[in-house]
Amino acid sequence: MRVRVGFTPGEPVGAPVGIVIDVLRATSTICQALASGYERVICVGEIDDARALAGEGVALAGERHNVRIEGFDHGNSPREFVAGVAARSTLVLTTTNGTRLLLAAAARCETVLVASLLNLGAVVEAARATGEDVAVLCAGVEGDFAIDDAYVAGRVAEALGGRPDDAAIAAIRLAQTFPSAEEGIAGGSSAANIRHAGLDDDIPWCARESVLDLVPRVVERAESAVVLAASS
Amino acid sequence: MRVRVGFTPGEPVGAPVGIVIDVLRATSTICQALASGYERVICVGEIDDARALAGEGVALAGERHNVRIEGFDHGNSPREFVAGVAARSTLVLTTTNGTRLLLAAAARCETVLVASLLNLGAVVEAARATGEDVAVLCAGVEGDFAIDDAYVAGRVAEALGGRPDDAAIAAIRLAQTFPSAEEGIAGGSSAANIRHAGLDDDIPWCARESVLDLVPRVVERAESAVVLAASS
Numbered sequence: 001m002r003v004r005v006g007f008t009p010g011e012p013v014g015a016p017v018g019i020v021i022d023v024l025r026a027t028s029t030i031c032q033a034l035a036s037g038y039e040r041v042i043c044v045g046e047i048d049d050a051r052a053l054a055g056e057g058v059a060l061a062g063e064r065h066n067v068r069i070e071g072f073d074h075g076n077s078p079r080e081f082v083a084g085v086a087a088r089s090t091l092v093l094t095t096t097n098g099t100r101l102l103l104a105a106a107a108r109c110e111t112v113l114v115a116s117l118l119n120l121g122a123v124v125e126a127a128r129a130t131g132e133d134v135a136v137l138c139a140g141v142e143g144d145f146a147i148d149d150a151y152v153a154g155r156v157a158e159a160l161g162g163r164p165d166d167a168a169i170a171a172i173r174l175a176q177t178f179p180s181a182e183e184g185i186a187g188g189s190s191a192a193n194i195r196h197a198g199l200d201d202d203i204p205w206c207a208r209e210s211v212l213d214l215v216p217r218v219v220e221r222a223e224s225a226v227v228l229a230a231s232s
Numbered sequence: 233m234r235v236r237v238g239f240t241p242g243e244p245v246g247a248p249v250g251i252v253i254d255v256l257r258a259t260s261t262i263c264q265a266l267a268s269g270y271e272r273v274i275c276v277g278e279i280d281d282a283r284a285l286a287g288e289g290v291a292l293a294g295e296r297h298n299v300r301i302e303g304f305d306h307g308n309s310p311r312e313f314v315a316g317v318a319a320r321s322t323l324v325l326t327t328t329n330g331t332r333l334l335l336a337a338a339a340r341c342e343t344v345l346v347a348s349l350l351n352l353g354a355v356v357e358a359a360r361a362t363g364e365d366v367a368v369l370c371a372g373v374e375g376d377f378a379i380d381d382a383y384v385a386g387r388v389a390e391a392l393g394g395r396p397d398d399a400a401i402a403a404i405r406l407a408q409t410f411p412s413a414e415e416g417i418a419g420g421s422s423a424a425n426i427r428h429a430g431l432d433d434d435i436p437w438c439a440r441e442s443v444l445d446l447v448p449r450v451v452e453r454a455e456s457a458v459v460l461a462a463s464s
Binding site for chain 2: 005007008010011012013141143144145146147150165166167169170173174176177187188189
């Protein structure tokens with residue numbers, strides 16, 4: 001199994017299996033929402049696309065620059081999704097970086113899995129079980145490298161084993177320089193932006209490892225939306 | 233001074249000062265050629281562009297996939313340029329990755345400097361002397377991340393100090409995981425390609441630090457060519 005890493009969303013890094021990371025916070029939120037009972041998460045790139053999907057049994061969530069979108073039920077804090085889900089079965093999510101990368105990954109990988117630290121062990125097992133080459137794809141911040149996603153990419157690549165490319169080797173070495181996951185994700189610009197929005201508690205929350213035994217997977221894809229459901 | 237790093241050539245990372253790295257081997261070759269007496273190095277992206285510049289006092293150098301181009305005077309091994317230069321004053325160079333990045337950097341940075349390990353100390357001093365923000369730009373391998381360039385980017389960013397972005401922090405941490413420069417550049421796909429071409433000796437040669445006290449700088453730019461001359 002070859003393991004590639006794309007540190008920024010514009011890199012055309014592909015493989016049969018794509019693992020998408022936006023640890024602060026879209027992919028952590030997706031994992032938690034599915035774990036809490038949503039049947040599906042529909043990720044869309046644009047706010048208007050999200051609004052067009054509103055309706056019975058649908059909750060809207062999303063942010064732009066870490067601020068909840070006006071009129072939406074939720075922002076993009078995974079802590080908002082810890083409580084059990086009532087009647088709503090579908091979460092529609094649009095975020096600055098993560099959703100757009102999911103759309104791009106769905107266009108070039110046959111299987112697309114969603115990774116966070118919360119489901120680290122489960123996603124590695126699921127990827128390995130495919131027996132296919134893997135591309136670990138980082139959302140970054142507005143197109144740029146984000147050290148929190150690179151840290152998680154390193155953790156995923158290290159756990160996968162196989163034959164890492166240069167970027168995967170670098171990610172593994174980078175991750176090994178941090179004494180803890182929280183330190184791995186807390187020092188970059190994503191974390192600074194979250195602190196600026198007063199959401200500091202999201203950071204240690206997203207740094208918890210392998211507390212959810214599920215793997216969000218793209219089950220439907222369209223030009224401007226992907227639908228994710230849980231597998232375990 | 234803000235210090236940014238672009239790990240792959242497609243990233244639109246810019247700043248007033250760009251430092252371009254293709255340590256194996258284009259930027260090492262440029263440094264050595266100017267140190268050995270060439271007055272200028274003209275970098276072009278395409279083989280035909282190089283051939284069009286042939287003439288008196290001009291030597292042609294370049295490779296595609298580490299193989300010397302047919303009819304050219306030199307390949308892209310910096311060791312070919314150690315001997316003093318006779319009557320020729322201009323070297324025309326076209327390489328797979330480095331030349332193309334130089335053209336891209338020249339399009340978005342006011343000042344473009346060329347870095348290798350050979351001139352590490354000199355290029356850091358020259359960049360710092362500008363007092364401007366710096367973008368450290370890696371050539372990579374055919375558009376992908378290359379760990380040898382990332383290693384040198386980390387060394388440059390560390391020596392520059394200032395305020396590193398996420399990518400610069402990651403590059404510095406990555407570089408610090410290697411006990412020596414030779415180990416920093418010898419473990420990736422660039423080095424493997426060079427060994428495959430039988431040019432193993434280029435690797436320790438390019439790993440020598442701060443042995444040349446000069447900084448190649450872009451002094452002219454056109455749509456398909458940049459002209460480099462030495463400053464010290």
